[in-house]
Every structure is written in structure tokens, then in C-alpha cells.
Amino acid sequence: MKNSIGTSVILTVFGESHGPAVGVVLDGLAPGLPVDENRIAESLARRRPCGPADTARVERDDFRIVSGVYQGRTTGTPLTILIPNENVRSGDYAAFEHIARPSHADYAAQQKYHGFQDPRGGGHFSGRITAGIVAAGAICRQALEAKGICVATHILRLGDVEDAPFTDVASEAASIEAKRFPLILDLEERAEAVILAAKAERDSVGGVIQTGIGGLPAGLGEPWFDSLEGVLARAVFAIGGIKGVEFGDGFGLAGLRGSRANDPFRLRDGRVVTETNRSGGINGGITNGMPVIFNMAVKPTPSISRVQRTVDFVEGKEVELELAGRHDPAIIRRICPVVTALVSVVLCDQLALRYGTDYLAQP
Amino acid sequence: MKNSIGTSVILTVFGESHGPAVGVVLDGLAPGLPVDENRIAESLARRRPCGPADTARVERDDFRIVSGVYQGRTTGTPLTILIPNENVRSGDYAAFEHIARPSHADYAAQQKYHGFQDPRGGGHFSGRITAGIVAAGAICRQALEAKGICVATHILRLGDVEDAPFTDVASEAASIEAKRFPLILDLEERAEAVILAAKAERDSVGGVIQTGIGGLPAGLGEPWFDSLEGVLARAVFAIGGIKGVEFGDGFGLAGLRGSRANDPFRLRDGRVVTETNRSGGINGGITNGMPVIFNMAVKPTPSISRVQRTVDFVEGKEVELELAGRHDPAIIRRICPVVTALVSVVLCDQLALRYGTDYLAQP
Amino acid sequence: MKNSIGTSVILTVFGESHGPAVGVVLDGLAPGLPVDENRIAESLARRRPCGPADTARVERDDFRIVSGVYQGRTTGTPLTILIPNENVRSGDYAAFEHIARPSHADYAAQQKYHGFQDPRGGGHFSGRITAGIVAAGAICRQALEAKGICVATHILRLGDVEDAPFTDVASEAASIEAKRFPLILDLEERAEAVILAAKAERDSVGGVIQTGIGGLPAGLGEPWFDSLEGVLARAVFAIGGIKGVEFGDGFGLAGLRGSRANDPFRLRDGRVVTETNRSGGINGGITNGMPVIFNMAVKPTPSISRVQRTVDFVEGKEVELELAGRHDPAIIRRICPVVTALVSVVLCDQLALRYGTDYLAQP
């Protein structure tokens, strides 16, 4: 499905960094869901660069709903959102159109698209595309909240800064989004300092982010191949900067014995729960009613201002590259709302598949 | 697609652990590919329990090709393989049919299937299903080899045993498969000792496995949502024991700066390569021509013989569970050929999508 | 999806006419549905040749459920049915393996599969595959009946014999299936005579069949591209002998003016109905609550015993062909239960998509 994801609720992304607009089509949402443009704007604001730790390219993100909403509610037919590109400086890129920026998609895309891809600002592979995902996700997330389901994403590790893991997603979500950096603990200044230190050395940093989903019913996921782990992993690996996904204790489980790794089941007020949640809320690809928790490795932004060795793939020679342009020394702050949005879309799809197309709008 | 994966080459799995048979349908393979039943048998043998470190349930895996092969070659129409279940002792499971084995799919499946799932031996969620995947993968892997593409999986970490990472997939693949344990270095005895030590304490162990793909052309993968990372991750998360996936240096990248994490491009004999391969052969979701390398976290087998606390979800009470039955103290050895098989199927799909349905059989 | 159809309930077909078996995998059915093997056997019997008007190849159709059923009910995991091929006389086909039987798939398949297709008895393109569809459909149809939905198919036109169209699907379904020929009116002998007359002249006949669906709720179908018309048409065109599909008055509407073709809405006992049903129960691709009615053109069986002119596509020369083998002078009787079965599967998928995966098993 290439640029589409989902079975009952289907998200399609389109656009290039320096083209007229980026956007999304969100097809299959239940009719009658409220569409709050303020929520969309807030989500976009959270993704937007907003200080010295981010890129200097700031877009206003004046999104426009082109279809699928009537009188403030979803119609049930495709919902299209367009976000024009305005603050574009393509000249920045002209100089190295044929030069493979290390660890960027340039060379791989050249091999795939034979030079016809739009090279300006990464073209279709730019993080700019995520603006549309965030807008779509804001609508889905609101629908999930009405069902008591909460999704949030925070920075778990950035340099030597270590945030607390999720323990109660809903309350921590509020705390995370009240801050300028998505963190549970009050570590904003230290986190920013890590990024600025890298920036000062014309370098970039990565980190680990964590998504929590509270309130999901047990029984979601369609093994073998639409296990919830598989579906979520496929979704988040769409984001270029993500290079690893682990559910629950993930790679930590690899070093444990079964007697330590297993989550004992208990009864709490007649409800089946697990004492620990090392499985991240998923057993055999199906939710078990505990919070779904997963971590993602975010690589450092590949655009750095230092001199790098690389090749000109048209001329066929080795060259040195010194990137000008406006770059994020870290995308980790901005990637959090994108993951939250994408996961919200995926969960709406899963719920619609399981409970029917009208479910999300039912009282 | 639930129990199916793929777009042009589509694998469907079916069966239950204690039902008459497990099997697969593999649809869309190019017509004319050789089907070597010895290769299939060898792959199944690699997955089979074979010593004190494995379960005592040994199946002969007398597979039977039911459709899609004529005169030793694929017809291009659905290829069905059936593997009867023979060595079945369902009585082992009768005692705890309503008791949620910790970190198994039992409870989640109960919530999803409302008690109608086949509980014997894990039913459809049993590792037994992977026998079919291995059989299908053997055919696909042979097709890949004819195109110069090599897939292999080994144990990277098991207790305190650490294998060498892939450096040259094709030659290491041969070395791995010549051993009784899938390892590059000569660490078989130490690896087995780790497992037997856990078994002696009625416990189990997990570990980290690594898959390498050599010889893939650059330009494979369909971002955003069919990025090769997303497609491979979705596939391997189908396997119940896998709880994490990382490409290249994965979570290791999260702690690096960009200047250390980026892979500089170079020319070698006129070919574009990268000096390092921290990206695992994939940039922006598309192969860059370097070996594709990814690691997976395998949790310890949840079936252990120790007393565990859990619940009876039909009676609605807390109970203690002491598993009899025949279990693997570690599935890490047996999971390697399964991942290799599944990845081989996925790659055949990707190649057919990119180069056409006949490509794999073209000389 | 090639040999699979459906989104939430997915049917996959496999097998060849003279291979070991044909079969189906039916994935995504609600858990807990009763599986009545007698119903399956009855449906298979209806498809089976049973007299001088049919082929002399009679299979016992000893189907075997290989997975997905436990204690007489669906488990919710893939349901696999295998039907062995027994009465096989491949020698009949050896003589003309490279000779394109006119209006058969032989030549087209040769171009697609480059000679690797199984040529015996039409291989994967044989009507034999429909046995599996009928078995799967029997389970689905029973599930629909529990929801008050009735599917039936009868011969509408055969030679100069013209049956009455559906007016009340449920009662007419009973009447149709009580007869040896699927007809509403008592025209069995005349219908058989048409076929025997053709047979006597070593020829074959086609006809028009009609499917009716009673009890479907309004609001089914997902325009634009999963309009119920599109979904049903795609399904039935899988059957080789069907060359046309029309909904309601179909091609008859083309000759009418709007004032005659429109179906006026009326209220009957507070329920919205249409006075006429020229639209066949579908407006804009969505059910309107009236019975869904559609007709299909069935071409005469292409296998006839007369001498035909054709080519040997391996030798590259024109030849004369005189078919021996055992053929149906008309498949129209046997195609009716196949269409009913396939439509039943499609409707289960549509209902599961709209109302959720558990819907069909809910009381």
C-alpha cells in the first residue's frame, strides 16, 4: 500500500518538502466524530520548531480541511487535509542535488526513482510530511479519548538525561504536553542543554522515545501477521529517524530468565491484570488489557554542518560535503507528537476493524 | 490481512498445535522456480528439536505439497504445504485449559476469541505454525540464492555468550548452518551450557538474534508505510517470542552523535558503498545496496516448570500453576531458521513487486 | 490478492484439478459459529454432477476440515478445508497439452505461466476449485441465516426456458433447493431437455442465472471502490464461465427513461421501501434495504466434443481438436450453488467490516 496504512481506517500521505503542499487523506473514519480545528492546531504546534534546539525553518502550518468534514463533524467519507508549504528556501539544496548526504535517503531514493525524485529538502522523504500525519492523528486521538483511550509519547533517554517510564499514561500525558519538551519529569532544561551542546559542535543527537497507550481493551490485534506489535512497528518505522522498536522490556527481556521475564496474572477488583508489565501489554500479538508500552530508538539527525565525506552519485566521484541549510540538531522533541498521531490513527483502525465502522462515534 | 502477508507474493498460515495439520499457502511465486524437497526437509530439520536443550516433542515434519508444484517446479498458482501433527499429547494441557499461562497468549486469546479458540498446546498461537513458514521459506530462499541474495540468522547473544556480528553474510551463512547451533564463532558448547543451566533450574532463557541479507539491490522498499524496515518488522513480530527489532546499530544509534552515527559514502571499484553500516543497509526505508542487518530480542520461553502465580479466567480466581508438558527451555536456536524463512518470503514479495511477477524465475 | 478475497473475512483458494487436493482457507470468521458438516456435505452435493446433463466425472467430495474448528464451532483462526481429488483420469488430457482449447484459459495461462502451469484438467483454472468455495460458503451461509439473511441462486434463462425472477428470496430459496435443478418454477424437465438436446449434438449451452439476497440491512457497501456492486462483481467474475453481471434491471435500465427506471420510495409499516426494485437493492453502491438482486451471464461450457479449429502453441501450428474427456454440456446447474457460496462469503466479510469481527456470532 506504499503511502497508505490501515484496513478499515486508512491514512494516505502525500507531498514534498518544497512542493506546494503536504497533506493526508484519512478514509473510513466513523461518521459524526467531532473535528476540533483547535486540537489540530495545538498538535501541529507541538510538532513545530520552537527554539534554539530546533531548525530555523518554521512553517505556520495553516492547514485546510478540503473534504470529509461537514458542519464540524466527520462525514464518514475521505477526510483530506492540506498544509501548504510556505517558508521554502530551495536554493539551500541546489548545490548538492547529486551529492548523497550520509545516512539520508538521497542515494537510496536515487536508486529507486532514477533521479526523478524531487530532491529539494528531501522531497517526499522530508520530515515535513509528518505535519499531515499530526493533523490526521489529532482527530483520531480525540476520538480515542472519547472512548477512554489515551496515547502519549515522551523522551525516555537523551544523552545522559533519563526520564521516568510511563506508569499511568493518562495523567502523565497531561504532564508531558504541558511542558515545552515532552518529558514526564522536570528535565526540560537538561534535555535542551544536551541538544545545544551538540549544536554548538555542529553535530546532532538521537535518543530513545517511549509511547504509552492507556485504556485499550484486551483482545485487539490479529495474529499472526497483524499482531498489534507488527502493526504498530510497521507504522512507526515509516518515520525515517526511527531505527528500533521494542515492546515492554524488549531487548531487556533477552537477558532475563523466564521466571523473571514472565508477568504473573492477578485479580484486582475482579479484573484480570498482570503484576508487572514486562510484555508491554501484548501477549501473542494481542492486547491483554494492560497499558501498551513501547520504546523507539531515534537516530541522531543525519544533517550536520560538519564536513562529511561522501560521493556525488551523478559524477561518480568522492567529494566532501558541508551542509548549509536549516536543520534540527535533534528531531527527538518533534518526533514525539508524530508518533502519538500515527499510533492514534492505527488504533482507530484496529478498533473499527474489531467493533465495526461506526464504533468510534457511538456514545 | 490477519494470517496473510505480502502484496505480490502472499503467504497465508493456518493450523493449530494439536489439530490434524499445520500449513501454508504461498501465492504469487513466479512460475518455473525449482522446488527441492530436500531443501525443505533440511530447513525443517534445522527448526526441529534435536537435543537436551530443546523440547521433548519431536515431530517428523512429513510435509506434503498439496498444490502449486508440477514436475518439480512452481506453477505460479497457489503453493500449499501441509504438515500433519503426529506427536500430540493433548492431555498435557487439559488440566489448565482455563488458566492463563503467564506471558503466553492464553488470556489475550480468551478475550479475543471468547473461549472458542483451540486451547490445546497454544492452538493457533503455537510455535508449531512456524513449521509451515519454514517450508515455504525454503523455496523462497532457494529462489533468492539464484539471484545472488543470501539470508541467514544466528544467535548474537545468549546469556554471557556473544557471537560475532555479520561481516560477510554469504560465507557466514554457510558456517552458521554447518553447526548444530546457529552461531558464527565456535561457541556451540557454551551456548548449550547456558540453556542447560536454565533448564536445570526449571527455567528458560532468551537472547538476541541477528539476521543478515547479502546481495540485495539498492532501491527496495516503498516508503512511507512499506519502508523495508516496516515490512520486515511487521513480518518478524508475527513470531510470538520476538519483542524488539532494531536495524543496523538500532538502539545503539540513540546514544551517538550524528558525526559518529552517519555512514559516509565511498566508491569501491566504481560502486557506491558506505564505509560503515550503522544504518543496517537501509536509508529512508529503502535499501542502499549494503547488507541489510537487523537484530531481534527474543524473550525467554514463557513455559517454565516452576510454580507460577496466575488466574483461572473462567473461575475468576487466583491460582498457582505448575506446568507439566514438554517445553523448550529456549527457542532461540529454533527461531533462527524461522526468521530466515519469513524474511525470505518477504524479500521474494519485495522483488516481485519491484521487478515483476516473473523476475525470480528469470535467468 | 490474487487467490484471496475479502478484507475482514478472507477466502483463499488453492489446488489443481488433478493434483492431490483442492481447498480453501477462510480467515477472520467470528469465533463460535456452528460448523455443521452435514450442511457442507449438502452444499457440495448440490454442486456435484448428478445425471445425464452433467459430466461423468463424479467426485465424492470427502472434505476434511484441517484447522479452525474446535468442538464443532469456529475458533476465529484460519479455517482450512481440504477436498481430495480422487476420480482423476489425467490421460484424457495428455494428448492435447499444448493445444489451446478454444475459449478455455489454456492459451492465456500459457502466456502467463510460460508452460509451468499444471495442464491436467485445466489445472488451477478448473471448476474443480469451486468445491472448496462451496464448502466455505456453506459455513458462511449458515451464519447469515442466523442473522435473517438469505442467499439463493437459480437459473433465470436456459435456452427457451424462462424461470420467474425472485420476489421473496427466503421462500423461493427453499423451493429452489428442493428441486434437482435450481429453478423457482416447475421447469426442471424442460431445463434438462435443453441441455440434453445440446449434448446430443455434442454441443453445450449457457444461460442466465440470478442471485437474490433477502434480509440485508441498508447501509452496506463502501463506495467508491468497494461499492457492493463492485465487490460482488469482482467475486463472481472469479468464476470462469461468468461473462456478465447486472444489478436489478441492469442492461434493461439502459433502454428506459428516468421516470420509468427510478424506484419511488414509500413507507410500509413505518419502514422505508421502494415500490419497484429496478435498482436491485443498491443505490450509489450502498444497500437500500430492499432485496439485492443480480443476474449473471453464463457462457456455454467451452469443452465440446465437436471438432474445433485451434492452434498448438508449442509447435506453433494450426490444428484440429476433438475433445474426449468427460465434460458438462452445461455448468449452469452446478454454478448456482457456487455463486451462492461465494456471495455468502462476501456478505460475511461486509457484515464483519461494518459491525465488527464478532458480529456474526452474536446472538
Place this chain on the structure above:
Amino acid sequence: MKNSIGTSVILTVFGESHGPAVGVVLDGLAPGLPVDENRIAESLARRRPCGPADTARVERDDFRIVSGVYQGRTTGTPLTILIPNENVRSGDYAAFEHIARPSHADYAAQQKYHGFQDPRGGGHFSGRITAGIVAAGAICRQALEAKGICVATHILRLGDVEDAPFTDVASEAASIEAKRFPLILDLEERAEAVILAAKAERDSVGGVIQTGIGGLPAGLGEPWFDSLEGVLARAVFAIGGIKGVEFGDGFGLAGLRGSRANDPFRLRDGRVVTETNRSGGINGGITNGMPVIFNMAVKPTPSISRVQRTVDFVEGKEVELELAGRHDPAIIRRICPVVTALVSVVLCDQLALRYGTDYLAQP
């Protein structure tokens, strides 16, 4: 997939009749295909109302390519086209928002979308959406032409006017498109007279249209369920006015004996052809190298100005309806370029699946 169609080349439609815009996303087209905006404009012009036989609502169709084209060629990433709605008179519809126009989607959509659908001008079910399809199809058709494949659609029957069937698609395509009415013979005035006669009586007319595809290679189509017949039928049934599809002689075959219906194979200049083409170029769901020919029944436009009996589905009472607004007395002229466009998209998908994603752009 709801509003999307295709596997390798995927078309998604969005928009409402009276919303800001309609449009399409076309994903998966080969990179490097020329995009000629004049061709798109010409195709849109062919679909546009242009005389007394059409609706008075004339849109300028100022399409805008929002993504996927760079320097006049496809990039290989999603191609988005937006067509603003300008000449909108929503007031026309306010009066009967809750009144089911007979044989329109209003009531069925109400049942599906529970009143949240956009009712203005038919909302998402308006023929207006087809403008986007025509624009996308123009790009695909040009790509097909470069491969020697020609698609065209003409009116085969309209009232008592009967056009000649296709005999040589490429040359007849030119002739059809040179005329103001899509006809092979010089019957434009008679055709227009049929429509004007209906209009004079405040009525509408339907008809039969025929699509021909010349130059398709043999071997396309993926039985069972992606038979070319199934794929094409699913596509064209997306168009609301189409109520029947037949391939080759279609329903005419139902009345023939096999000896008359079969197409004998012959050799012509070493190439395998059929003497007749009653199968419409498809055997067993796969192309046989002959022109693919199929007819579609177009019902008369349901919007007529006569008084009609119907119901107010909100008030729950029977009412009389007299439609004002601007309607086509026949859409048959305008539907022809839509079918041609949609079929062109489907064929690009089929070719990309069979020969690979780059095929269409290869010289």
C-alpha cells in the same frame, strides 16, 4: 480499501460536490513519466458539460497538481491533483435535504452515515468526483500509449441510436474523440436528439457504453479473484450510474451453444489470435492478446424534473418531490471519458504488478 483501488498503482478519490475541492492521490506510478497538463485539460474538457444535452452547472476544472510531479515528470511518489469546486449553488439542495431522491444514494447514504454525510449536491456521491479520476487517468493513458496500449470508450446504444462496435480500437479512438459525442459512426445529431427529446419531457435517458483496449499483452490478470474481468468490473461499478458489465458478447453468450460461442484460435503472421472475439479478449480471467472489449449499462440519470413520489426519511412521511437544480438529462456522453480514465489507471496497476514498478517509464 473503500476510496482506493489498485495494488501497485493505487488511486484514492476524495471530495464532495459542494466542498472546497475534489481530487485524487495516485500512488506508485513509475518515476519519470511525462505529465502533460494539456492532456489532462483536454480529458477534463471531454467530461465537461458542453451543450443543451448536459447540465447547466459548468465547472472550469482548474486542476492543480499538488505533489508527485517535478520538472514535468512523475517523481514516483504520490501524485495529488486538486480540482476546486467553484460553480456551486448549494441553495438548490437545501429544500430536500431529508428527502430521498428516487434511485439516488441519498437514502442508502443516510442509513450508512446516519445523517452526517454532506447532502449538498450528492456530497461524496456526486459525479463531480469523477473529475479527479479523469485527471489521473489522463496521465495513465499517456503512459499506456507510450507502450502501444490504447483505451477508448464510446456510446454503443442510446435510445434507438446504435453505434458500431469496436473493430480497431486505436483508429476508432481517434475518431471518437474528434467528435463532440463519443461515437464511432456519424450519429452525433441523432444521439443529441434522443437526449433533448427526453429533456423536453423533463425526463432522462440511459444507454449502453463500450470500452475497448487495444495492444494489451497476453497474460494479464491474476485469477481467481483478481481476474481481469473482476478487476475491471470492480473499478467501473464505482461509477454510480453503471448497473451492468459484460465482457465480449456477455449476455449474448448466454443464448448461444458452445460451438457458436467459442473463439477458434488461429495463427496470423506467426501470432496466435482468435478468429472471433466473443470472449472479449479474456479467457479464464487472463488476457489472450486480443482486444479487451466490454459493455456497460448506464441507467438514466435519476435526477429528473418531473414530480416523483418518495419519502422524507427524517420526518418519516411520504412526500412528492419536484427537483429544481441543474441536472444532466443523460450522463452517458460524460461517463465515457471517466470510464476510459479509470480503466487506464487499472491497466497501469496491472502492468506494474506484472512487469515491475519501473516498467511504464522504461523505453
